[in-house]
Each structure stands twice: as structure tokens, then as C-alpha cells.
Amino acid sequence: MTPGQFREEGKKIIDWIADYYENIEKYPVLSQVKPGEILSSLPENPPLHGEPMSAMMKDLDEKIMPGITHWQSPHFYAYFPSNTSFPSILGDLVSSGLGVQGMIWATSPAATEVETRVLDWLAQAMGMPEKFMSGSTGGGVIQDTASTSALTAVIAARERATKFESNETGVRQKQVAYISTQTHSSLEKAIKMAGIGKANLRLIEVDDQFAMRPELLDAQIQKDKKAGLLPFFVCGALGTTSSNAIDPLRKIGEIAQRENCWFHIDGAMSGTAMLCPEFRHFMDGVELADSFVFNPHKWMFTNFDCDVFWVGNRNELINTFSILPEYLKNKATESGAVFDYRDWHVQLGRRFRSLKLWFVIRHYGIEGLQFHIRKHVELSEKFTQWIKESDDFELFVEPPLNLVCFRHKKGDDFNMKLMNTINEKGKIFFTHTKLNNQVVLRMSIGQTHTELQHVEEAWNIISDTARKLA
Template sequence: MSPEEFRHYGKQVVDWIADYLAGIEQYPVRSRARPGEVRAMLPAHPPERGEPYEQVLADMDRVILPGITHWQHPNFFAYFPANASGPGILGDLLSSGLGVQGMVWATSPACTELETVAVDWLAELLGLPDHFRTDSAGGGVIQDSASSAALVAVLAALRRAEGTTKRIYVSSQTHSALEKAARIAGIGSQNVRTVDVHPETLEMDPARLRTLIDEDVAAGLTPALVCATIGTTSTTAIDPVRAIGEICRERGIWLHVDAAYAGVAAVCPELRWINDGVAEYVDSYATNPHKWLLTNFDCGVLWVRDRAPMINALSILPEFLRNAATESGQVIDYRDWQVPLGRRFRALKLWSVIRWYGAEGLREHIRTGIALAQRFASLVAAEPDFEVRGHHPFGLVCFRPLRTDVLELMERVNASGALYLSHTKVGDEVWLRMAIGAPTTTEAHVDAAWAALRAAAQSR
């Protein structure tokens, strides 16, 4: 494809994306495709000769769109938001156009140095401590997700800890990525201890954490890492970071905070209470701008207080990567801050988003999502046939019908195509999750979703 052909078809692709986003409400939120249906519409063998790009775009409409669940739809309320925005999309396009492989500073200095600026900007926007800045002993790095960030944190913690059999500590509400990280790191699920949570708030119980740590130390085991969560996936419960941190500090245990969803809420000064104890006690902290901060997937940021254990765990320098800049010790080589060697120029989209929206625009987005969630919660609370869980400081509301089977109601509304919800379990109880955060969601969408839920519950 020549530059002129790229210019011609590129304009068509941008128009296609713009038309899609402008008309997204015409589609059912969740795809109605059946297993194998999309594959059956595609040729079994690759083309012998190249095809005009118009045919690719035609198949986007004919084949691909019917198999898409529309995460950018204003009525997508399942899981957590996966915000995409115009500046984020354009930043991704610029990254793809440059085709940079930013494994070390020397392979594209701007790729590395823009990333250091973007993660430092974000740390400032969230009110995170100065030791997370890249001009300190710690620093930040863009990962693909909080799951990869958790794995890096586990590897760094295991590297720092002394002992043979090492253990990590999570709660029943901690994301499964931590157990997966333990498996990948080689210590196995059997060395992941699950700490009890408060039955109402679902936050980790520090007293129980201390007991488990004491038991393991007495048995000759080495506590290596504790994961505290700010905004659990299930209900957005918040672990008491300060109390957990005090225990970790006493015992020299790495404290990782998983704030994948809720961490970006701290862009609003009135929400920075969620990070109580982070500055004093936390060794690593992860949040995902690609969830609730208008930045296209994939863009998760990991900060560390001290980069040395992470680099010691991950750095291998083959001869073909040796270069004068690396040898000087004056640059960051982000290949040492992640599991893969290669890395995309993800910083462009985060940088684009921050510059387009500014702090004011980002705060407005977060505050709008929270206000809409409070509106939905008040509507549900006023209905005697429904119940709302009390904790909902962000954009997620957990609720359930009292006279209708919860999963049956969810499947009914999801199958309608009008909206899309997910569910969770708290103990033995099933709850629906209403996660609000799409930039196009308005009061009208929230009110219509509640009307559809009420109607479905009444028509059982």
C-alpha cells in the first residue's frame, strides 16, 4: 500500500470509525452471534491475490459488526468501563503509524522519554507520592493491564524477599490475577494465603492478615507480598491500606496496591481519601487508564517505590541489545520493567488524552459517572422490590431484585439488546452490577435502563 493509497483508505477508515461511534446506539449492546457464526461467514482459506480495501470495510459491516459486543455503547453497564475516546484513538493511530519497537531507550528515545513524562503527569494528577516519579529511585511504566502489573510486582517482591518457600497474601475479593501471577512466578497457588474480609464492607481484615503471617513465619515460611485492593472487581470494596501497610512495614513485606478500576478516581481531589497510606507504605501501585480514564485499551500503569528489585528480577542483557546509552546508566530501558522484551508506543494515547481533556476534563468525566451511579442507586432504593448494596462511592452499583431470580432477570434484559449488565456473588447471594462510566452515558440512559429492569422484573 503506497502512501497515497494509505491516505485514501485511511480517510475511509476514520470516517467508518466516526460513523460507528456516532450511530452506536442502533446496535444491540451485546452481540447476538451464536458460537461459530462469525467464522462460518469467512472464507476457509486465505486469498491467493490481494483484495481491494473496500472489501475489508464491507466485511466489517457484514461480518464483524454483528459479532461485536459494543463496549463503547452508552448502555454498556457490564464489567467495568473500557473507555475509548477520540484523542486516545488518534494516539493509537499515531503509534501504529510510527511502528516503534521501544524495548530500550536507544531504539527510540522519544518512546521512552514521552512515557516517563506521561506516567509522571498521571501520578501528579492522582496525587501519588513523589517517589513514584521516574526522576526518583522508583518510577512508572505503562503495562498492558493491571494483571501484568501484578505479575511484575510479584516477581520484584520475590526477588527482594529472602528465604526458600515464599508466600503472598490476598483476600477473597482480590482479583484472580494475583493467584495467576503466583502460578507464573513458580510459587504456585498453594503459597497464596487468603485473608478473611469484613462480612459487610468486604475489606481485608488486618488482624487476620497478621495472624496468617505469624503462622507462616513460625512454620519457617517467608511472607513476600501482600496485595491490597482499592476498588475490588466484584463490589469496589476498599482494603484498609494504612493498617495493612503498618503490618507489612514491621515485617519487611512488599505491599502492592491493585487500584485497576478505582485508582483513576483520585484525579478528583475529593476522592484522594482512597489512597490513604499509599505514600507511607506502598511498594507498588497499579491503575488502568483504559478502564475509566478515556484511554483506549491497553494502557495500565504500574508505579514502584524502588525500581531496583524489579530490574534485578527482570533484566537480562544479551549482546545484541548492548549500546552506549544503556551502558551509561543515564537512561531507562523499559524492557527491564516488564515481562516481554518488545513494547508498543502506548504513551502516545495517554499523552493525547491528558492533553486533550486536561485535568478539568478528566475530573468532569469521573464526577459525571459517579453522579449517574448515585442517581441509579437512588432510583433502585426507592423501589421496595429491589435492594441496593450500601457501598457505591464510584461508578458501580450492586443491586438485586427481591421477588425475581437475579440471573433470570439479568439474562432477560441482556437478551433484549437494550442494555448489558454483569453479576457477582457476595457470600451466597447473587447481585447485579451496574457499572456506569461510558463518556456517552447520560441521565436518560440510566433512567431508561432502570425502567427496563423494572419492567422485566414485573413481567416474570
């Protein structure tokens, strides 16, 4: 394909994407295909000869699109938002076009330095402690997901606790990590992958708001110490996955600091809300954190994948992950004057992810981002009020931000039937969880193009369907 052909076909694909967004509400939000249906529509053998773009686009429309669940639909309320925006899409396109592999500063200085600057912008805009800025002891790095950041934090914590002996001799000490019963499953996976072992992961019970109880954390740490174990890692949640519960971060951080445990804060979705000063009380105690993670690819209009991971002491990351083979040696690295982000995480190769974030921040500005976050919270408050005014539904827990947990009063089976009936029709898509062993319905309101009329329509569908099923 020549540059001229690329220009011609690229314009068609931009038009296709724009048409998709203009017509996105015509699609069923949840894909209606059966397992294996897409697979069976695709040839078993690859083409021997090249095919025209027109044939690929025809198959995209006819074979691929039926198998798409439309995460960018304004009627998508499932799981968590994974929103994007046109500036982000364009930034990602430029990144793909440049084809940068930014593993070290020398392989593309702009990839490193744009990332450094953009993450400093965000730290400043979100009221993060000075230590998370690149000009201080720490700094930020873009990972793919919060799961990878969790693994990075656990491994760095393991090495700090063992004075970096584990990397040399293997994990020998009985180290213990602490999360709540509501913490995301990625932390359990990280503990397994880091060689700590699931048996050495303590799940701390939560209160009636599903937030970790710090007094139980403290008691468990003392019990483990008496048993000759080494506490090394504590995770607090700035918004749990099931209910968006906010852990008491200051109290947890004080315990972690006293016990020389690495304190990691997981703000995967709700971290974005810290752009708004009125929500920052939720992260009281953030200055006690050794690391903090949030996903712009959830609620900050930046397409997947883009995860921001800040640390208070970057040397602890570098000493954990740095390996310098001969083929990567260069003058810039040896000078010590640059960041080589491959030393800040597991992977060596790196995409130019910061470019789409740069596009988003410059397009919206901080005030524009704040506007949309506040709008989503206001929409969630309206939905919450409708629940409270209903005779048939009940609010399960007061929402701190943009996730509403509620249920119909007729019980678990009815709630599951209600949700599945609605999702199968395709107009809206929402999901459930279990809290206190009860089925709870979740409305996660955070898609880029969701407006009041969409949330009103969702509530009408839910309440009308409930009346018909009852």
C-alpha cells in the same frame, strides 16, 4: 498500498469509525450471534491474491459487526468500563503509523521519554507519593494489563525476599503471599506463574463491606512464620472487581512494612478516581506501597491496552528483570543516563503506548478528566437512590464510586432470569457476581458517552422488566 492510496482509504475508515459512534445506540449492546457463527462465515482458506479494501469493509459490516459486543455503547454497564475517546484513537493511530519498537531508549528516545513524562504528570495529578516520580527512587512504566503488573510485582517481591537468589537457583524457600477473598484472580495466576504455588497463597476473609480484615492478615502471617514459612507479598485492593470494595490500605501497609513484605496496591479501575482530590481518602496509606497499578484503559478514556505501574524503588525491578545480551548493548544504556523500560517488566518489545495517553491528557486536561469522573460517580449515586426508593430492589452494598451492586428481592433465580432477559434484548448490557453466596447484579457506570438519560433508560428497562416477570 502507496501513501496516496493509504490517505484515500484511511479517510474512509476514519469516516467509518465516526459513523459507528454516531449510530452506536442502534446496535444491540451484547452480540446476538451463536457460537461458531462468525467462524463459519469466514473462508477456511486464506486468499491467494490481494483483495480491495472495499471488499474487506463490506465483510466488516456484514460478517464482523454482528459479532461485536459494543463496549463503547453508552448502554454498556457490564464488568467494568473499558472506555476510549477520539483523542486516544488518534494517538493510537499515530503510534501504529510510526511503527515504533521502544524496547530501549536508543530504539526511539521519544517513546521512552514521553512515557516518563506522562507518568510523572499522572503521579502528580493523582497525589501519588514522591517516590513514584522518575526523579526519585522509583517511577512509572506502562504495561499491557494489571495482570502483567501483578506478575511483575510478585516476581520482584520474590527476588527481594530471597536477595535475588531465586533468579539464579530457582525458588527454594517456602514463600507465602496474602490477598483477600475478593482480590482479582490475576493475583492467583501471578503466584502460580512465579513458582510460589497456589498452596502458598493465603486468602484473607473480608468484613461486611467486602474489604480485607487486617487483624486476620496479621494473625495469618504470624501463624505462617511460626510454621517456618517466609511471608513476602501482600496485595491490597483500591476497589475489588466484584463490588469495588476498598481495603484498609494503611493498616495493611503497616503490617506489610513491619513484616518486610512487598505491598502492592491494585487500583485497576478505581485508581482513575484519584485524579479527584475528594476521593483520595480511599488511598490513605499509599505511601507505604512498594507498587501501585491502575488502568487508564478502564476509566480514563484511553483505549486498551494501557496499564500504569508505579514502583517506589526501580532498582528492585531492574535487578530482577535486566538481561543485557550483546545485540542490545549501546552507549546510552552503558552511560546509565537513560531508562530502558524493557528492564522494568517481563516483555522485551514495547509499543508506543504513552502516545495515546499523551493525546488524552492534553486534549481533556486534568480538569476535563475530573469532570467526567465526577459525572460518572454522580450518575451512580442517582441510580443508587432509585434502588433505595424501590419496593422491589435492594442495595447490596453502599457504592464508594461508580459500581452499584443491587438485587431484586425475589431471590437468585429471579435475578438471573431478569438479567438474562434484559441482556438478550440487547438494549442494555449488565452482569452479575456472587457476594455472600447470593446473586448480585452490577451496574458499572463509566462509559465515555453515558449520560443521565441513558442511566434513566436503563433503570426503566430493569424495573419494567422486573414487574413483567414477577
